[in-house]
Amino acid sequence: MNITLRQLTYVIALAETRHFGQAAARCHVTQPALSNQIKELEDRLQTPLFLRDRKGVSLTSAGQDVLATAKRIMAELERMEDAVHWQKGLTGRLRLGVIPTVAPYLLPIALPLIRARTTGLDLRLREAQTADLLADLEEGRLDAAIIALPSGVTGLVEAPLFTDRFLLAGTSAQIARISGGRAALHPAMIDPELLLLLEEGHCLADQALEVCGLRRRDRRVDLGAASLGTLCRLAAGGLGVTFLPELARGDEQKATPDLAVARFAQPEPCRTIGLVRRNLSVHTDWFDTLAGLLQQAGTQVVRDAGHAPGT
Amino acid sequence: MNITLRQLTYVIALAETRHFGQAAARCHVTQPALSNQIKELEDRLQTPLFLRDRKGVSLTSAGQDVLATAKRIMAELERMEDAVHWQKGLTGRLRLGVIPTVAPYLLPIALPLIRARTTGLDLRLREAQTADLLADLEEGRLDAAIIALPSGVTGLVEAPLFTDRFLLAGTSAQIARISGGRAALHPAMIDPELLLLLEEGHCLADQALEVCGLRRRDRRVDLGAASLGTLCRLAAGGLGVTFLPELARGDEQKATPDLAVARFAQPEPCRTIGLVRRNLSVHTDWFDTLAGLLQQAGTQVVRDAGHAPGT
DNA sequence: CGCGTTTGATAATCAGAGATTATGAATATC
DNA sequence: GATATTCATAATCTCTGATTATCAAACGCG
Known part of the structure; x- marks a missing residue:
């Protein structure tokens, strides 16, 4: 038998839950399935990766090495999938977060623009406060977010949209x-x-x-x-x-x-409103395209507001 | 379906052979098996990874990204397996290369020393010239080699044994x-x-x-x-x-x-005789132990030679 | 202490991922 | 135009990895 990605995901789940049943549940499998795969991997490496004694499950030093490697591999895979997906341009599923003080004013103008410029874009919006959006971005639950710059987070790519x-x-x-x-x-x-x-x-x-x-x-x-x-x-x-x-x-x-x-x-x-994304994928066409569209929409909304009465 | 390591190995094989049949043979499977897995991965990523036209198979840009990622992941895995294996100390299979002008003189003394100090060591020796040994080391076909220093190769760890x-x-x-x-x-x-x-x-x-x-x-x-x-x-x-x-x-x-x-x-x-290994595993106990034994054997042989007549 | 509970291991069985063989379609070769 | 090459497709089979059921050990508790 060879090592499989499945085994590595199980190792990660088990290391994080320190509980076979819970780890199995997180992986949407039954406990024996997870136990078996962990055992297979331990057999393959001819080393126990987890210590099972009374008072819980813990990692051996070999297990820690495997865990670290597994996490690196999973991150590598995720980055690759992202890169491949966005290489195709602004298409497919785009999970966009927007802060509440921007969403209702910018989106009604921006969405038609985006619709007109893209085909087959499955846009999923999430309105939440900056901290939530940034967390979602980092965890990979969002592809991009519209927030007030600067984000204060390293590892993000920021594109200023408008003032x-x-x-x-x-x-x-x-x-x-x-x-x-x-x-x-x-x-x-x-x-x-x-x-x-x-x-x-x-x-x-x-x-x-x-x-x-x-x-x-x-x-x-x-x-x-x-x-x-x-x-x-x-x-x-x-x-x-x-x-x-x-x-x-x-x-x-x-x-x-x-x-x-x-x-x-x-x-x-x-305030400066900007578009941010994780710095994972290499190709940024989609991001630049989206930023361009949002910039266009934003400046338009701000300009129109200036013509309103009452200043 | 999820991405599997098997798919990644097939991608690597296909990218290197640029030929479905040959890639399949290298992976010890039939051509349809490989074709199917490549197709599955392309479906999963919703992007073709290889261009099949008259005059052969070539990589798309997405394919190049996947290939690079696959290679990194495989290297990561190999490094991990190595680290886990050697963490257990000087035991298991040790593939040791020795240059011909050292092997017949050093090994008769060194082997009994090694035997006495280890249990369950499956020692596999390979006698070849420096260039071959270094290539085998880099390709992972050897765990360590005894050569004359310096190796002139970066990425290797060297331990001088004796003059x-x-x-x-x-x-x-x-x-x-x-x-x-x-x-x-x-x-x-x-x-x-x-x-x-x-x-x-x-x-x-x-x-x-x-x-x-x-x-x-x-x-x-x-x-x-x-x-x-x-x-x-x-x-x-x-x-x-x-x-x-x-x-x-x-x-x-x-x-x-x-x-x-x-x-x-x-x-x-x-000349300085030394032990070298790849710089992959973190734990070097086994390497230091082996170097110590070889040093002991080497200095003993050289010393005994000094007592011979005829100088 | 006996009893139930929790946790992980084990065994038997089942489903599906992924292999194989056989064959087809497209293109190149003579 | 017949043949060879190469990759895709279809049908079938095998074995990996799932499930359910059950067990053994350790723990908590009245």
């Missing part, structure tokens, strides 16, 4: 009070107690705080709205002011006509 | 003529036409020439004896003189009592 300026949104009265009659509006002029934020985890909230030179725990009340839409409605109700990315302005002002919006003075605070 | 001085052997008359009454004997004093050498490929012949500052094509007649034993008999017959490694002196003088032997003046020409 998204922050605007101040609230009632006309609130905005007038903050600007206090002066022409130039600066983030530092905002009363921290008046600033409405998205709930914890949204990068937009962190960016807003950073722009104002604040930390979240500086604030006494923390509303933590779940979405930009909610936030805008709260702001339009006079409950405070909020940062509104230009990307979202068009939609939100349409949905909440009462909402007044003001531009900050130069240098305007902003 | 083997070169002596001048011939009839007393020849040696007396060369030394010409002077006390100090130097290699450069040897008449090139008088120097007997082993046939092409023996490192000892190259070293002898180097010591004398000669090239093989400087010589008019090239006897090219196949073994040191023959060389000594020729020298004892007055046909010329030869370099005799101290390692071989004891045996050869016993076999050819007429042979006179003289030491060179300082610095005496010599």
Whole structure:
């Protein structure tokens, strides 16, 4: 008998669970099947790889070597499959993650563009916060993600798409009070107690705080709205002011006509929206193509927002 | 279906033979078996890996990626098997190569030592010239080899065993003529036409020439004896003189009592005999153990030779 | 201590992956 | 145009690797 990849996957599962039954379940086989394959491999190598005694399963030193090799081989295979898949261009299954403060504004414009430029693309979208998306990317559950740059993670390839300026949104009265009659509006002029934020985890909230030179725990009340839409409605109700990315302005002002919006003075605070992927595959045609399409969509949305009334 | 190692080995075979039938033969299967597995893999990756047209089989770019990955994985596996095997110490099958000018003199002493120190060691010896041994090492057909250092090959681990001085052997008359009454004997004093050498490929012949500052094509007649034993008999017959490694002196003088032997003046020409292995496995206990035993045997043989008569 | 529970090994059986042989289609060769 | 070569396809068979059932050892517990 020769060593098989199946045996190596079983070794990895068993090393991670340290339990034959659980390892078998993870591999979607029964326990004897896994036990047998482990035994076969041990016979083949003429060395026990796992120590089975009371109080659990542990790795021998030979087992550790086999485990490390198995993991390298699996990673190698995964990288290869990825490379082969994406070599064919922007086609097949594309699992794309998008942060919630971008998705509803960018995608309605971007998706038709993508559809028009590709054939046979099975696009699967996932909307989640940056940290979740990055974890999914690293674990191979996503092919790419749209987030605010920089990701802060090494081993990712980043492509900047467009710059998204922050605007101040609230009632006309609130905005007038903050600007206090002066022409130039600066983030530092905002009363921290008046600033409405998205709930914890949204990068937009962190960016807003950073722009104002604040930390979240500086604030006494923390509303933590779940979405930009909610936030805008709260702001339009006079409950405070909020940062509104230009990307979202068009939609939100349409949905909440009462909402007044003001531009900050130069240098305007902003975020850079970018596309990121794992640095596994060699060929990046698909990635560049996708980035191009998203860039086109993003700049279009931001430009259209600029023509809206109320600035 | 999942990718299997079997498929990867078939890819490697097919890429190297560029012929389904020959690749199948190399894998010890029939042609349809190989064709099917290649097809399965291509289906799985949803990409053709090989182009079959008139005038042969060639790799697509996806195929090249798969091939490279497959080779890496196979190398990884081989390294792992090696490491696991040798982690158990000096036991199991050990394929040891030895150059011909060392084997018959060192092994009779070394083998009993090795036997006494190990249990269950299945020692397989191969006597061949340096170039063959190094090729076998690199291809994984040998685990270690005893050669004259340096090997000149990167990626090998070398352990020096002992120094083997070169002596001048011939009839007393020849040696007396060369030394010409002077006390100090130097290699450069040897008449090139008088120097007997082993046939092409023996490192000892190259070293002898180097010591004398000669090239093989400087010589008019090239006897090219196949073994040191023959060389000594020729020298004892007055046909010329030869370099005799101290390692071989004891045996050869016993076999050819007429042979006179003289030491060179300082610095005496010599070669360093060493043990080499591939730099694959992590654990080197077995290698160090073996080197220790061989060193012990080698120094003993050289020392005993020094007590022989005739210097 | 007896009893049930958990865990991994073993045995018997079954399904399917992957082999084989036989054959076909396409192209090259004489 | 007959033949040889080469790879693909089809039918069949073999054996790897799955399943279910069961066992033995160690552990927990009243």
